[in-house]
Amino acid sequence: MNVKLVSYTRDGEKVVAIASKMSRSRKGWDYHEKTMTDEEIEVWIRDAILHGYWSVLEHSIYTFSIEGISRVASHQLVRHRIASYTQMSHRFAKPIDEYYKPITPPSVEKRAKEIIEKAYQEAYENYFKLLQDGVPEEDARYVLPNGVNTNIVVTMNARELYNFFALRLCSRAQWEIRAIAWKMLEEVKKVHPRLFRYVGPNCIIHENFIRNEPITLDDVLQKDNIEFISQRCIEGVMRDGILKCIRNSKHVLEYLK
Amino acid sequence: MNVKLVSYTRDGEKVVAIASKMSRSRKGWDYHEKTMTDEEIEVWIRDAILHGYWSVLEHSIYTFSIEGISRVASHQLVRHRIASYTQMSHRFAKPIDEYYKPITPPSVEKRAKEIIEKAYQEAYENYFKLLQDGVPEEDARYVLPNGVNTNIVVTMNARELYNFFALRLCSRAQWEIRAIAWKMLEEVKKVHPRLFRYVGPNCIIHENFIRNEPITLDDVLQKDNIEFISQRCIEGVMRDGILKCIRNSKHVLEYLK
Amino acid sequence: MNVKLVSYTRDGEKVVAIASKMSRSRKGWDYHEKTMTDEEIEVWIRDAILHGYWSVLEHSIYTFSIEGISRVASHQLVRHRIASYTQMSHRFAKPIDEYYKPITPPSVEKRAKEIIEKAYQEAYENYFKLLQDGVPEEDARYVLPNGVNTNIVVTMNARELYNFFALRLCSRAQWEIRAIAWKMLEEVKKVHPRLFRYVGPNCIIHENFIRNEPITLDDVLQKDNIEFISQRCIEGVMRDGILKCIRNSKHVLEYLK
């Protein structure tokens, strides 16, 4: 799996901050563009997020190329409707020869690697036989496994990314889309750390909705003295289990190394 | 494959017509509700569609249960983002025993039925072995074929249906989603014939954008003297080939009987 | 102001419950349609909402005719993008004679009724003069006041309504759109009490995200022993003030009587 940020709003943090300020100001863009300090950028972003003023985050946008994922994962991914997708079509781009690299889940890697390798091999042979019998690609692929690899280009704005991360960084998300989410997070944090400072699974997002002093995902991953006010997360994990649950979620990255 | 309209805006045609009239009138809903005649309903709907005033069509909404389709088709279906979906999850609802009924494409049915049956059988056995080895359902399904059957509940409004039909009634659409589209069309035409009178693949939609007297899909399917003004359809089929192309598209329904 | 539910998914609660169940079941719509009990409907709806499984709520849809509101309010309303709107056009439907009924805010009613009446009268006269000088309606309306009355047809699904209510039942929302929201709530609760049982301003929605035993808006309005776990609401109201804040929000309805 390869997740790469291939394009994004270069000055996205400033754009979000200026837009946010312009809703309260009578002055125009040029004035704010010239006068806004780095500190102000941080404050406007922080206030927008912590008061649920999400719409301004839509002005900063990110395009990822996500390569070598299964069609199980791509099917889940495209269910996020406030986003743009361009997917490798198996109608036109045959996954044959060295391009046939179906995905093996960690749970299978450990227990049943031979079975899945045989399964993927058989599926490939059957696919090829269908092609040789004159069946068109778009129909032959019905016998390809759900785990078959695909590539997809995805564009999401920062608001939708907050929503995507809330759902997919959660340990209840399936391992593959969860791994994609953690990798996307690494990418956007590198370029816009202030904008993605308060990102997290729903347990953290919801906690910050109701709490005076916000906590961050980094706090939760690094410190041991974080206490949640929430009695439970929305998925049903009780207060005491939440920290461990978040850390478990991230372990998927280690497997992939 | 089973496509059933399970819920819809009962008075959808009237709702669309009243909304359309209210944009031009100072009177309220009650007045129009009481006074609008059947003829008026027809005129307001027709005018809205033929002048591209699409937004009023959003007030009439349709829910389908689409059962026994492949995950190839469901993956294409959910790419239509202005719609609502609830899909049978293979994480929770195992497609085993009599519930394992993968889809066989027509092109394979004719040429290579044995190969696909063997392929589907092998995939099933491998899936079962993974389950027996303790692999969770959500991971074992990586070896299930793309053709594996699923059910999905879909809600679309009439405007999005016009767009969906424009793309998916076209002979360039893959046979399975094309068959779904033709069946959805049969369902909505039964209940709202006036609202879906001008539906068609893009060649017909685009022709009516630029033509004085509109043509309908029924005209094209039943009459031989329809002449297109369009030089080509957007997919590149030239004027002379369009009629035949549309009729070919519908043939998929015959295979499925 | 007149807010009327003019069309909706008759069996919306059952549709939501069946869709929700179908995501977990291998059986089709017909089976669930025949076998689902009223108790089951309640449980599936409740579980969907309390675990944030919002997407199934999109299958139940509501159309309102909202009449006699200002363009201040309609401008705020149409900012909710996951909805469908058809608005009375002042380009075509002149707000003259008895149709000119601009809205007077409660705060002005009490303090400065004469000023606003004079202002509205002057604006009307200037508008008329422009029309008489041959200025087209669409340009003459530039001098009409923001408070000028309009009608709008709005369609939203139950999920978007939860979001709309979360923002607009809040006492921080402007009084007019807040009044619209409270009236829309009355309408939908009459027809689908189970589906809208957990609706509320964000303080209640967020509280239920993190709490074992959910509270309802009715609880908050009627009982005195409700205790919030939340330290603050997202708008910054502290725990002790939340109950009073919610009740204040609803007072707008009394003014309008």
Added chain:
Amino acid sequence: MNVKLVSYTRDGEKVVAIASKMSRSRKGWDYHEKTMTDEEIEVWIRDAILHGYWSVLEHSIYTFSIEGISRVASHQLVRHRIASYTQMSHRFAKPIDEYYKPITPPSVEKRAKEIIEKAYQEAYENYFKLLQDGVPEEDARYVLPNGVNTNIVVTMNARELYNFFALRLCSRAQWEIRAIAWKMLEEVKKVHPRLFRYVGPNCIIHENFIRNEPITLDDVLQKDNIEFISQRCIEGVMRDGILKCIRNSKHVLEYLK
């Protein structure tokens, strides 16, 4: 009125072209990024647009600051739902002193300038009186004219821009939003001429859907030998009138100078 492109996808044309190519290719982003020539970029963009493969255009995004427009125009603008908006709030940013600059339509400028100036002055005075009487800003603004000036930050992707231009470059669009559209077009053409080469009002878009050799807006504005195949445009203008109609539409820019 001031329309400024304040942020956009720098390499947007290449991003669109690569995404488009990746749907047909088994290779990843890096390969295409390194190998794609300028000629290829042009071909992939052209093919996408002329065959209605619009979704790839969503990966290139544009943010405008639109300043000094009326609330008539902003109300129309925000009806385009596939976009992001941040608007100056008259709840918080009072349009007083030198910031009160309501918009005068061209038709009024010519005929009835004194009336509108008086109207705007009276409205301002009434607004001020309400403020002085203790009416909050958010309610006092009910007497402000529809023509009152506002600023708005707008983000749209290239696909939505094509749709926006199709509707708003048309001479049937109201003069102010039409002027905004022509100015937005100037901005995006400067930075991405290849991506916006086929933009135009619906008459041109629809003509190119059905025509072998595409025409462009520049052709129509500069050449006299352009012949339409369309019998009429979707708004009802007959073939012979279309060219003149398009040129008339653009005249709005001259008034604004």
